[in-house]
Amino acid sequence: GKLWAGHPASGAELAASGRPDPARIRTRFPPEPNGYLHIGHAKSICLNFGLARDYGGVCHLRFDDTNPEKESQEYVDAIVDLVKWLGFDWQANGTDHCFFASDYFGFMYECAEALVMAGHAYVDEQSPDEMRATRGTLTEPGRDSPWRARAPEESLARLREMREGKHPNGSMALRARIDMASPNINLRDPVLYRIRHASHHRTGDAWPIYPMYTYAHPIEDALEGITHSICTLEFEDQRPFYDWLLARLAELGKLRDPLPHQYEFARLNLSYIVTSKRKLLQLVRDGHVEGWDDPRMPTLAGLRRRGYTPASIRALCDLTGVSKANSRLDYTLLEQALRDDLDPKAPRAVAVLDPVKLVITNYPEGQEETCTAPLNPHAPDAGVREFAFSRELWIERDDFREEPPKKYFRLFPGNLVRLKYAYVVRCTGVVKDAEGNIVEVQAEYLPETRSGTPGADSVKVKGNITWVSAAHAVPAEVRLYDRLFSDPHPDAGDKDFIAALNPDSKQVVQGWLEPGVQAAPGATWQFERLGYFTADRELSTPEKPVINRSVTLRDSWGR
Numbered sequence: 001g002k003l004w005a006g007h008p009a010s011g012a013e014l015a016a017s018g019r020p021d022p023a024r025i026r027t028r029f030p031p032e033p034n035g036y037l038h039i040g041h042a043k044s045i046c047l048n049f050g051l052a053r054d055y056g057g058v059c060h061l062r063f064d065d066t067n068p069e070k071e072s073q074e075y076v077d078a079i080v081d082l083v084k085w086l087g088f089d090w091q092a093n094g095t096d097h098c099f100f101a102s103d104y105f106g107f108m109y110e111c112a113e114a115l116v117m118a119g120h121a122y123v124d125e126q127s128p129d130e131m132r133a134t135r136g137t138l139t140e141p142g143r144d145s146p147w148r149a150r151a152p153e154e155s156l157a158r159l160r161e162m163r164e165g166k167h168p169n170g171s172m173a174l175r176a177r178i179d180m181a182s183p184n185i186n187l188r189d190p191v192l193y194r195i196r197h198a199s200h201h202r203t204g205d206a207w208p209i210y211p212m213y214t215y216a217h218p219i220e221d222a223l224e225g226i227t228h229s230i231c232t233l234e235f236e237d238q239r240p241f242y243d244w245l246l247a248r249l250a251e252l253g254k255l256r257d258p259l260p261h262q263y264e265f266a267r268l269n270l271s272y273i274v275t276s277k278r279k280l281l282q283l284v285r286d287g288h289v290e291g292w293d294d295p296r297m298p299t300l301a302g303l304r305r306r307g308y309t310p311a312s313i314r315a316l317c318d319l320t321g322v323s324k325a326n327s328r329l330d331y332t333l334l335e336q337a338l339r340d341d342l343d344p345k346a347p348r349a350v351a352v353l354d355p356v357k358l359v360i361t362n363y364p365e366g367q368e369e370t371c372t373a374p375l376n377p378h379a380p381d382a383g384v385r386e387f388a389f390s391r392e393l394w395i396e397r398d399d400f401r402e403e404p405p406k407k408y409f410r411l412f413p414g415n416l417v418r419l420k421y422a423y424v425v426r427c428t429g430v431v432k433d434a435e436g437n438i439v440e441v442q443a444e445y446l447p448e449t450r451s452g453t454p455g456a457d458s459v460k461v462k463g464n465i466t467w468v469s470a471a472h473a474v475p476a477e478v479r480l481y482d483r484l485f486s487d488p489h490p491d492a493g494d495k496d497f498i499a500a501l502n503p504d505s506k507q508v509v510q511g512w513l514e515p516g517v518q519a520a521p522g523a524t525w526q527f528e529r530l531g532y533f534t535a536d537r538e539l540s541t542p543e544k545p546v547i548n549r550s551v552t553l554r555d556s557w558g559r
């Protein structure tokens, strides 16, 4: 990728050419392509791209691909897809602002040699264990490596051998020479380069050494002219090193003022989910979910499949603001954001998910008539839907009780209810099988009460139930998803998060949909009385609908 229109290609040229348009805000979203994006990343995406948009700046999509063993093109492609899906892009002034840290490996290495020659870095031949052991603790200073005082020329020779692939993994490393007694452990001669004989998904086998994230990131920001390098709070202790490195490279003429600054904000945490990549991976690997895009996963791919809209996720991120205080937001905020987004625009339809037959015994066999209902009551201009009424209907099993509890206003023997958009009916009885299971509910309709006619209100009823005509309804597999965890803090402390899984997070039923519903992949509806549903983008076809419950109409976890 090109850094900006007319920018030069090599690291040295790049640094000498100055910065693009320094007056403007320039941010970046810097994922490592080692996993799938989740709801926490959405916060960082909305923040970085949102700042650039609101202040007339540019936000870069930058892949921080400095860890070859864990990264892959598959992850790069998935990240590109989902950042676009969230509604952001990195085109500005006719330029594509998508970059890869690996494109700067050459320049980063030049900087390393310059730091060595200036006495700011040295090659340490201690083992990784020895380095760890001499690093000290929060209360104890570290100890100098025996290699710390070696001559720059000697370090340079070793560094070049490292770069040529002459030494095995872990045999030596390049370290900054700062202060082994610093109260900030991050300043105790941090490692800048380590040896990794590993193929990289973009640079192949060109490099047997790779820069550490903490070394690479400030250089990436500076090269791209980033003004606000925004990261999560746990990097606060890294800021002194960030500034130290940029100041040294500026002194050495490698980088120029104005240099970027790091700003920290609190991570987005939601109750009832986990976002650690390790834990998400474990859920996938051990088969607790069906993949990274399982509709119960807090990944953006999973949320998209479940039926979450980009607008609802952006709304959640905006709602939470930018803060330095760590907190955990209630999951209901995410669900409410989806309802708020879909309510004004989702078409309505009827679905019956736990069906029992209702037979209208005084309605002629073979007869049918058409009923109408608004496509969306909030949008009268959207028009109406039409569907058949006939003698045999499907209704929800729960809408009939032989022995009604108090304040039950739906069907029970002798009671009157309205079949929504059709007639008032009086329940007359039930038919049971040999085991006593209800196989059919029976009722008689009151012909003068048809909805939309003057007689509609002639009989007052307290119950209003949904139905579909059995001969016309569309069969569908409906997946009733619920929260993946039943514990609001599944990963608090050293809890076993697997034990906190909700055993009822997925229930599959065979339901009946209003005739005329077109279950094209990704189509969304409000099924009246039930919630918002989306046709599965991977599995659904109009002939064989597979439908995901995105969210219920109301919060049923009521606390």
Ligand code: ATP
Pocket: 029, 030, 031, 032, 033, 039, 040, 041, 043, 044, 230, 231, 232, 266, 267, 268, 269, 275, 276, 277, 278
């Ligand atoms: P890990 O530490 O497990 O590798 P990561 O979440 O840090 O995962 P990155 O790909 O490095 O993964 O993250 C990209 C960007 O998203 C970083 O700038 C990071 O700070 C930000 N980010 C990650 N998780 C959250 C979160 N929960 N809230 C806000 N920002 C986040």
Ligand code: MG
Pocket: 032
């Ligand atoms: Mg990471």
Ligand code: MG
Pocket: 032
């Ligand atoms: Mg990270």
